[in-house]
Amino acid sequence: MNDMITGSPVRRFLIKALIFISMIMAGDLLTGSILRTFYFQQTEGSSYRTTLAMEKTQADLLIFGSSSALHHYVPKVFTDSLAVSYFNAGRDGQSVFYFDAVLRAILKRYIPRMIILDIHPKQLFRMQESYDRLSAILPYYRNHPEIREVITLKSRFEKYKMLSSIYPFNSQIFSILSSHRMLHPTPHGDESGYVPLRRSMMAQPRDTITFRPEMKIDPNKIEALDQFIGNCVQKGIKLYVIQSPGHWHYPDNISDTALAIILGKYSVELWDYADDPQFYTRTELFQDLSHLNHDGAVIFSSVVAQRMAIEPVAEYVKKHRASDVSVSDPGYIRPND
Amino acid sequence: MELAEIFKQVNEIFKDIFEEDDIVIEAETSAKDIDGWDSLTHMQMITAVEKHFKIKFELNEILNFKNAGDMCRLIQTKLG
Amino acid sequence: MLFNSFEFLLFFPAVVVLFYLTPHRWRWLMVSLSSAFFMAFARLDFVLVILSIIMVNYLSAILMERSAGCYGKKWALAASLILDIGLLSYFKYFNFLADNFNSLFDLLGLNLDIPHLSVVLPLGISFYTFQAIGYNIEVYRGSMKAERNLPLFLTYLLFFPKLIAGPIERAQNFLPQLHSRISLNFHNINSGIKLMIWGFFKKLVVADRIDIYVNAVYGNIEQHSSITLFTASVLFAFQIYADFSGYTDIARGVARVMGFRLMENFERPFLALSVSEFWRRWHISLSSWADDYIFKPIVAQKRYWGNWGVLYGVIITFFVIGIWHGPSWNFVLFGLFQAVVIFYELLTKKSRKRFRKKLTSPLIKGLHNHSTRILTFLFITFSMVFFKAPTFDDAMMILSRVATFETGTLFLGSLSTFVFAWSGIVFLVLAEIRREYGWFDFGFLSNKYMLVRLLKYSLLVLIILMIGVFDGGQFIYFQF
Structure with missing residues (x-):
């Protein structure tokens, strides 16, 4: 091989560089395609549940939110008492950007009847990880043009990073393989999307969390939430916005104030169980300070389902398409520095 | 004093400090050639040399020693 | 700008091409301007701080050389040291000193209440002040000549590869390189890029992966068992090594591509x-x-x-x-x-x-x-x-x-993080042992065929793409 390349050092170098780059590109393409194939052959785990949410589910009732959505809404309670099909699209550690993207993908396929959006008290603060964790939906970038706008929030270079076929599956090889259908041929219980928590927390007094003053409301999140609610209203989906029980107390939360303004814009009521004593006084219903365990989730779900059954679903919607409140209304957004 | 004689006497001091009887120092000998030549033995060696020849080095001179030859030549100048 | 940012991926090739296109006598300007840009990417006023350090040390060295008497020399050195250390202390230690004085006087029953300053630490100040101090001491001792060429001295302290995290390069090693004419040398480009790839591997695959685990553990010390805290502490030692030496390797690689040699900072x-x-x-x-x-x-x-x-x-x-x-x-x-x-x-x-x-x-x-x-x-x-x-x-x-050695289970976080972290460490340790002792020096690793060597480095790039950590998207979701 060495003898073949003669001539000037410049030529030699250029050939070498060319070989090197083509090796990387070929390897990237090959590995990337294998990862992609295997990614969509998973039969359990959070990526699998995201695929179900974006590409498969046809359920009447969808649950959106982060961990408190994923672990607090028990499918059987809703299917039994409301006679609807159920899917939980919640994902640990995700933010309103993710909910927005998943809903966009779903609305390309069908219109669900009802949506529960579980909003954590910290949900609307600016946090870098909310952007970084959008990596969870990079595998869908190629086939879902509707979510690309959301992904650009992650970084303005994302479009160029996607030139690599491996990049969307970065860090996932281990979970892709361990959740592959070869290892889990039969359904694993992830089909409803719900993930129960099983342990109980030790009894402890309720903590009060005050937010550090440098925590700011994120205008991008306000916009994403506005988009999400606007989509629901526009498509005639009955939307329930819920704050689930937590063992932490957040007084004077500007995130809540911002939320209230958006909900007000669309006349959506907030069902607030965050400070509901029937939960926070009973530590045995929690797994940790911000998550109910399965027992707690069953009780909480029936409370929610009963209230949903009473609420007049039918007369809802159409009237709220108000656009008179500007999203960037400085009334609730603190200017960035 | 002859440089060779200085080398010989310094060599004896080295043997004593490093507890090695087969050390032979040359002009180019430096810390990396002798096992155990560290800051502690270096200063022990310098004070022993100062005492033996009844001279005193300046701070700058000590810091600029690169090898045994540097030191021996300086000893010769100081004695001379 | 950080080496592991997408911006750097664009900045670096542009700078290298410009560097070799610029004639020797203007390279200082090209390198200084790109370094200032590199730095100003964080904040523009950082550039002012480093420029004042550069001027003070440039002048004091020349002054020391000119003053014949012992006293003038000492004064010039003292002045430059006071300014270097003073500026460093002002930015880095003021609040720390204020806190300590306040509590000391509290103990004595006096209320001092020195207020805190809200200053941001200028990028790389700990590194370039130490380089400047070293340079002045060398000139003072007479072991090197003061640099008269201000543009070159400016380039020495500004040089962007070593700006953020060193190495704390010696003037006597670096200034001569600036004087010499650097011509395009493909060997340098080759070995520089290799160093960079290896550095990125250490930083992105090993260090940043461990970081996820260590933070999950150290963020909740009370909740973790003896064995978990021990494991996290061992991992942290590897993290800091992989992080810092990886960053240094990237710096040395970047400099090497441009024909400069920065000193070795870590030797296994x-x-x-x-x-x-x-x-x-x-x-x-x-x-x-x-x-x-x-x-x-x-x-x-x-x-x-x-x-x-x-x-x-x-x-x-x-x-x-x-x-x-x-x-x-x-x-x-x-x-x-x-x-x-x-x-x-x-x-x-x-x-x-x-x-x-x-x-x-x-x-x-x-x-x-x-x-x-x-x-x-x-x-x-x-x-x-x-x-x-x-x-x-x-x-x-x-x-x-x-x-306490109390029994308790080992917290794995997410299994994949744990497995990636340890595989990275094993790979790193094997590579270090190989370099130290020349073990398993066979076939694939140092092959005489160029194609095999290229394949090795392209595999390393693919591994970085596959399991490197590029942002905070990877996390251990913590539930107790």
């Missing part, structure tokens, strides 16, 4: 047989700096104190090394631990050597070596707990919880 420190040896292999540009400009002068001056002079020198040196890392007592403690052990090692060196001579069987000798190696590593791990823990109390809590 975890293979050291003693703490003293560790510090000759760890952050060499800092430890040798401290050796040349703090330790040696103190010990030489206090040579009549005998061992006490050495103890005094070791303590001062490691106090400075410790607090150089950051304004906190934990860093001071980190340094003092090193000082104590190194002093002990100096005192017992001869007896330990005699002991080792008595070991005749190669098996026992090997065992002895390995156990001292592990002991050294464990000590470093222990001292680095003070590096990572935010407060003294946190560090003590970690140590005391480790020391």
Whole structure:
């Protein structure tokens, strides 16, 4: 091989560089395609549940939110008492950007009847990880043009990073393989999307969390939430916005104030169980300070389902398409520095 | 004093400090050639040399020693 | 701008092409401007700080050389040192000093209340002030000439590859390189890019992956078992090594592509047989700096104190090394631990050597070596707990919880993070052993065929793409 390349050092170098780059590109393409194939052959785990949410589910009732959505809404309670099909699209550690993207993908396929959006008290603060964790939906970038706008929030270079076929599956090889259908041929219980928590927390007094003053409301999140609610209203989906029980107390939360303004814009009521004593006084219903365990989730779900059954679903919607409140209304957004 | 004689006497001091009887120092000998030549033995060696020849080095001179030859030549100048 | 940012991926090739297109006499301007851009990417006013350091040190060195008398020379040195250290202290240590004075006077019943300053630490200030100080001391000692060429001196301190995280390059090594004419050399480009790839591997695949686990554990110390805290502490030692040496390798690689040689900063420190040896292999540009400009002068001056002079020198040196890392007592403690052990090692060196001579069987000798190696590593791990823990109390809590040896399960976080982290470490350690001892030097690793060597580095790039950590998207979701 060495003898073949003669001539000037410049030529030699250029050939070498060319070989090197083509090796990387070929390897990237090959590995990337294998990862992609295997990614969509998973039969359990959070990526699998995201695929179900974006590409498969046809359920009447969808649950959106982060961990408190994923672990607090028990499918059987809703299917039994409301006679609807159920899917939980919640994902640990995700933010309103993710909910927005998943809903966009779903609305390309069908219109669900009802949506529960579980909003954590910290949900609307600016946090870098909310952007970084959008990596969870990079595998869908190629086939879902509707979510690309959301992904650009992650970084303005994302479009160029996607030139690599491996990049969307970065860090996932281990979970892709361990959740592959070869290892889990039969359904694993992830089909409803719900993930129960099983342990109980030790009894402890309720903590009060005050937010550090440098925590700011994120205008991008306000916009994403506005988009999400606007989509629901526009498509005639009955939307329930819920704050689930937590063992932490957040007084004077500007995130809540911002939320209230958006909900007000669309006349959506907030069902607030965050400070509901029937939960926070009973530590045995929690797994940790911000998550109910399965027992707690069953009780909480029936409370929610009963209230949903009473609420007049039918007369809802159409009237709220108000656009008179500007999203960037400085009334609730603190200017960035 | 002859440089060779200085080398010989310094060599004896080295043997004593490093507890090695087969050390032979040359002009180019430096810390990396002798096992155990560290800051502690270096200063022990310098004070022993100062005492033996009844001279005193300046701070700058000590810091600029690169090898045994540097030191021996300086000893010769100081004695001379 | 950080090396592991997408911006750098665009910046770097552009700078290299510009560099080789620029004629020699204008390269200083090109390098300085791109360095200023690199720095101003964080904040523009950082550039003003470094420019004032550059001017002061440039002038003081020339002044020292011109003044014939001993006094003028001393004054010029003192002035530059006061300005360098003063500026560094103002930005880095003011609040720390204020806190300590406030609480000291509180103890005396006086209310001092020095207010806090809200200043941002200028990028790389700890690195370039130390380089400037070293340069001035060298000129003072007469071991190098003052640089008259201001553009070149400017380039020396601004040079962007070493701006953020070193190495703390010596003027006597770097200034001559700036004077010499650098021509396009493909060998440099080759080896530079290889160094960079290896550096990115260490930083993105090993260090940043471990970081996810360590943060999940150190963020909730109370909740974790003895074995988990111990594991996290060991991992942290590897993290800091992979992070820092990876960053240095990228810096050296970037410089090499442009034809410059920056000094080696790490030489497989975890293979050291003693703490003293560790510090000759760890952050060499800092430890040798401290050796040349703090330790040696103190010990030489206090040579009549005998061992006490050495103890005094070791303590001062490691106090400075410790607090150089950051304004906190934990860093001071980190340094003092090193000082104590190194002093002990100096005192017992001869007896330990005699002991080792008595070991005749190669098996026992090997065992002895390995156990001292592990002991050294464990000590470093222990001292680095003070590096990572935010407060003294946190560090003590970690140590005391480790020391209970209570049974408890090992927290894995997410299994993939744990597996990636350890595979990265194993790979790194094997590579280090190979470099140190030349073991498993066969076939694939150092092949005579160019194609195989290229394949090796392209595989490394693919691994980085596959399991490197590019942002905070990877996380351990923490539920108790």
